Amino acid sequence: MRQLTRGAFALPGTSLDFKTGTWRNEMPVHIHWGAPCHVACPAGEDAQAYIAKLMEGHPKQAWEILVSANPLPAVTSRVCPHFCEQACNRKHMDQPIAIHLIERYLGDEAIKHNWAYPVDAKCMDGEPVCVVGAGPAGLSAAYHLRRLGHPVTLIDALPEPGGLLRTAIPVTRLPRDVLDAEVNRLLSLGIAFRSRTALGRDVRLEDLMADHAYLFLAPGAAKSRHWSVDGAVPSDLREGLALLKEWMIVGDIPKPKSVAIHGGGNTAVDLARVMKRAGVAEVHVITASGLPGPDADPKDVLNVVPREFEQAVEEGIVFHAHRTIQRLLMRGSKMVGLEMVHLKKLPGAGGRSSRVAFEGTETVLHVEMVVPAIGEVVDAQGFENLLGSADYFKADPLGQIASSDRVLVGGDAR
Ligand code: SF4
Structure with missing residues (x-):
């Protein structure tokens, strides 16, 4: 050589x-690509831009950049699992930039100083649009439509806007004065809010289509998935989301001596913390996912706000990772325990891996109650013709559904 x-x-x-x-x-090729935090953020925030403006000493202008993408930063910074920080390149050196804390600071400053959105609230020269569902997706859609000058009617079955932000997220995670401040500022842009208006009960889809140029459907995914263990279901089964709503509305929750919550998302962890604080001595969370940690695969961890998980562990909640429930143990109609089994990932058809039970790893957990919190699907009421038998709406990347060029879908419903 x-x-x-x-x-x-x-x-x-x-x-x-x-x-x-x-x-x-090889010839170098320049590819223009968004910052990882921007690409990962479901709200499409340009964190680089508003952090740079804040560093220049202009917090209000930084907030205006922030709300050009996301009108509810004080809310999302408290409830979003920080996908931006999971993607941040800085984590390879020491730790990610605390983007959600900067977002929260700007959101809270805007509330404190009563900053107004940089939007002309008088402009109404666009075509009228009806937004169905006043959860985070519906509120955000209504805001962006108003920025573009469309008159907007926002309808929701509940008395107040906010959707699951109001009915299922504990106040410890999202104080209601923060939610109210951001929602009220948003509605003051000239959005006509019609409360207690449920599709299929108080109004028909056809009537909304006759009165508006476009419909934006954001009903969320608020119906619990069907759950059973090998076909067995306790006769007094309560679902996680329903229990959280009951806690928020009535202020009461069942208090067995011990409970196992089956699921790996925010509903499971929120409910575990609520039940622990209400006095349930032993609270277990059984999840097919792994637990957050420095060596964890980001695609295989609980989908929760990291701080919420850490606090749950500190409060004494026991997490059983990479496990599922294999059998319910009943004495008559009374539940006395369950059998868990480890899961392992195996490559499946089409290159997608699937989790299968690992024989010989069965363990018994003695609990008085089991609560499924394995996710939610769209409640079809009022949308039967558009949804068919599917759990979610099928839409193109811009939210357009195939059966009507005047109906778009957004948020968790697609
Ligand atoms: S914490 Fe905020 S910036 Fe980060 S992904 Fe969530 S909404 Fe986007």
Whole structure:
């Protein structure tokens, strides 16, 4: 092999002398790509831009950049699992930039100083649009439509806007004065809010279509998935989301001596913390996912706000990771325990891996109650013709559904 001496250069085709492959023959190509935090953020926030503006000493302008994407930063910074920080490149050096805390600071400053959205609330020269559902997706859609000058009617079955933000997220995670401040500012943009108006009960889809140029459907996913263990279901089964709503509305929750919550999302962890604080001595969370940690695979961890998980562990909640429930143990109609089994990931058809039970790893957990919190689907009431038998709406990347060019869908419903 020819040795390159100092001052020599490699001709094309001789790059193997450097043992670095064929880079000498490759032409660099510039690809313009968004920052990882921006790409990962479901609200499409440009964190780089507002952090830069804040560093220049202009918090109000930073907030205006922030709300050009997300009108509810004080809310999302408290409830979102910080996908931006999971994607942040800085984590490879020490730790991610605390984007959600900067977002929260700006959101709270805006509430404190009563900053107004940089939107012309008088402009109404667009076509009228009806937004169905006043949860985070519906509120955000209504806001962006108003920015574009469309008159907006926002309808919701509940007396107040906010959807699951109001009915299922504990006040310890999202104080209601923060939610009210951001929602009221948003509605003051000239949005006509019709409360206690349920599709299929108080109004028909056809009537809304007759009165508006477009419909934006954001009903969320608020119906618990069907759950059973090998076909068995305790006769007094309560679902996680329903229990959380009951706690928020009535202020009461069952208090067995011990409970196992089956699921790996915010509903499961919120409910576990609520039940623990209400006095349930032993609270277990059984999840097919792994637990957050420095070596955890980000695609295989609980989908919760990291701080919520840490606090849940501190409060004494026991997490059983990579496990599922294999059998319910009943004495008559009374539940006395359950059998858990470890799960392992195996490559499945089409390259997708699936979790299968790991024989010989069965353990028994003695609990008086089991609560499923395995996710939610769209409640079809009022949308039967559009949804069919599917759990979610099928829409293109812009939210357009195939059966009508005047109906778009957003949020958890797609
Ligand atoms: S915490 Fe805020 S910036 Fe980060 S992903 Fe969630 S909404 Fe986006």
